[in-house]
Amino acid sequence: MKSFDVVLLHAPSVYDFRRMDYVHYGPISDVIPSKPVFDMYPAGFFSLASYLEGRGFRVGIFNIAARMVSDQRFDPTRLLRGVDAKVFAIDLHWLVHAHGALELARIVKELKEVPVVLGGFSATYYWREILEGHPYVDAVVLGDTTEPCFHRLVEKVERGEVSRLDDVCNIAYRDSSGRIRYNGITFVPESLDDFAPNYEAVVKVMTRSGISNSLPWSGFLKHPITAVMTYRGCPFNCLGCGGSSFTYHAIFRRSKPGVKSPETLVREFREITERLKAPIFFVNDLQVLGRSFIEKLTRLLAEEKSDVEIFFEFFTPPPRDVLELYRKSGERVYLQISPESHDETVRINYGRSYTNSQLLHFVRAVKELSFERLDLYFMVGLPLQTEESVAGLGAFFEQLHREAAGILDAFVAPLAPFVDPGSPAFHMPSRYGYRILAKRLSEHRRLLLERKWQRMLNYETEWMDREAIARATYKAVLSLLDSKHKLGVVSDGYYREVRRSVLEAMSGAPPSIPDSKETLREEELYPKHSLLRYLTPKLVREIIVYKLRG
Structure with missing residues (x-):
């Protein structure tokens, strides 16, 4: 059993997309790094993890969406059973995760009797509908900058004061009587210097969680x-x-x-x-x-x-x-x-x-x-x-x-x-x-x-x-x-391959090249080198050290 104070989870857009019949996702994610189920978690995971780690909390990051993309046999429920935490937090930043984030919250609540928290832009917008319609979500963290507010919430949970959240900034929550409370968005800092990620802490968190569990998206090692x-x-x-x-x-x-x-x-x-x-x-x-x-x-x-x-x-x-x-x-x-x-x-x-x-x-x-x-x-x-x-x-x-x-x-x-x-x-x-x-x-x-x-x-x-x-x-x-x-600008081979992909899409035929972007090829978006070109001795040392520490 892996034990944490806080676990950050990222869901696919739809849970479980692997069990659905063929879906034509088209070009909805073609010009961004992630797959059509949007398996890239928000950059805020790194700042949240760094902020909490710097204040003595043990944090884990688990990209459930990326694991599901990379491994058809991956069982999220089995992984979650082996993870213990005082708080589970799930991003609902982009609205495209409206299905997956809430389904993952439901699964976590069925497995764990601990607070489940949502956050992000879309969660902020829909906080009332989330709390009224989804009893497995205990609180929604509100606004664009939430590190101190979430930290305060975690402290309350740790001290057993989950019924006394009226002094926690930027949250909406369900109190012990089941009433929905809204504390408002009062923390809106003009300086973000205190909320920058600490990348030594990020490496520690990712190593502790398992590198394959915590990659920013499934293709990160191929096109970082x-x-x-x-x-x-x-x-x-x-x-x-x-x-x-x-x-x-x-x-x-x-x-x-x-x-x-x-x-x-x-x-x-x-x-x-x-x-x-x-x-x-x-x-x-x-x-x-x-x-x-x-x-x-x-x-x-x-x-x-x-x-x-x-x-x-x-x-x-x-x-x-x-x-x-x-x-x-x-x-x-x-x-x-x-x-x-x-x-x-x-x-x-x-x-x-x-x-x-x-x-x-x-x-x-x-x-x-x-x-x-x-x-x-x-x-x-x-x-x-x-x-x-x-x-x-x-x-x-x-x-x-x-x-x-x-x-x-x-x-x-x-x-x-x-x-x-x-x-x-x-x-x-x-x-x-x-x-x-x-x-x-x-x-x-x-x-x-x-x-x-x-x-x-x-x-x-x-x-x-x-x-x-x-x-x-x-x-x-x-x-x-x-x-x-x-x-x-593109080669003959590239042109023929992408043109065929587009014409197949227009005709409604399943793609002849599965698991690929429909209107371009990923190598056109970003520079590509061998994985060894990206790694540094410092990163390797830190991974080894934190792996040994557990």
């Missing part, structure tokens, strides 16, 4: 990529985004970003690279924090003299002088931006307020400054889009490629499966050209059990119903794929 969360909050209002300014204000009570200092971000960067020589993604557009912040961070990164690939993302194209700062941050710097649509009218309407001319100038500057690569991400399912209009994506890519041949790539995926709860479009659909087909958590749980990905969508637009969104997605994919092949 790490992330540094730079801030929480956003000034933009992209219509379908549950991390929009509207949502942060209305749901999470955040009026300004919670920020990590450049020094803290570089410390995280250093702690990761000392252990794993994998690409590092700095999450969010640092332009939000101002030029001086970027200048300091990129200078400190340059002083690290690391040879790992560094990824930065942008919400709007930065000016050339800011790009010059980013270029100095490392030897191999990758950039990403999501124009969402090749039609600037669609883009601006959705919440990305820049023109094609601005994007073109940005692409040209990226090439001139010799960045390693620039990836563009487009989306289908936006207001004003039609089946016919999305087919112009390939020609637009060819126009941009003329300015940045050799470093430019692009990807397209549907807005899937959900318009996020709390987003502007979810709350005011008719204003923005949407029709929302599911509002309650229970309705989204039912959608996740559909057999075709387009039937999982919780929305339509005034211009396209769900079937039209699916057809438009495949048209956009083929348009872009044809242009990429024409320009030599």
Whole structure:
């Protein structure tokens, strides 16, 4: 029996997806590392584990979803029977886990007479429905930053004071009489420096839990990529985004970003690279924090003299002088931006307020400054889009490629499966050209059990119903794929394989290459090296030490 104070669990989107008949998941997870059952747990697992470990609690991480993906014979119930903890915590961050997270909570409660806690953005939004309809969930941790509040909750459990939670911040819970209580979201820090992960503690937790049990997602060892969360909050209002300014204000009570200092971000960067020589993604557009912040961070990164690939993302194209700062941050710097649509009218309407001319100038500057690569991400399912209009994506890519041949790539995926709860479009659909087909958590749980990905969508637009969104997605994919092949961005073999995959999907045939992304191949998304290239002596030593300590 493995014993912990706190166990963090990550569920698949649907439990148990392995027992379902064939499901056509389509391209819903094609442009992210995880599988279609979304087996990647939130980055908050690392910060929560670090915070609790630093205060003397013994933490375990068990990625149930990843184990189920990797091993058809894996029995989650058997694993849970062999794990003892004072608190089991399950993420319901992304709404796509609405089915799996709650089913896993039910299983845990049947096996263990201990508190079961949910947390994350979607749990925060649906806290009342969760507590009213799911008696096996004892509490929901609320908001975007919960480490001290969850720590206080665990202390209460340890002292046997679970009936006295009225002074615990950011929670809703069921008291001893069965009444539902809501303490509100009162902890919304502006500095996140105290909540950065400690990667020695992360290695300890993962080793103690078992590396195979605690991988961030099932394919992590094949295509590892790490992330540094730079801030929480956003000034933009992209219509379908549950991390929009509207949502942060209305749901999470955040009026300004919670920020990590450049020094803290570089410390995280250093702690990761000392252990794993994998690409590092700095999450969010640092332009939000101002030029001086970027200048300091990129200078400190340059002083690290690391040879790992560094990824930065942008919400709007930065000016050339800011790009010059980013270029100095490392030897191999990758950039990403999501124009969402090749039609600037669609883009601006959705919440990305820049023109094609601005994007073109940005692409040209990226090439001139010799960045390693620039990836563009487009989306289908936006207001004003039609089946016919999305087919112009390939020609637009060819126009941009003329300015940045050799470093430019692009990807397209549907807005899937959900318009996020709390987003502007979810709350005011008719204003923005949407029709929302599911509002309650229970309705989204039912959608996740559909057999075709387009039937999982919780929305339509005034211009396209769900079937039209699916057809438009495949048209956009083929348009872009044809242009990429024409320009030599993808090989003949890659082109034939992916085109066949897309045509099979359009015809409704099961994929001839199972367990694969439908509209691209994973190696196109991120740099790939042998596993030995990623490992460091420090990581190996720490794993051995913590394995021996148990």
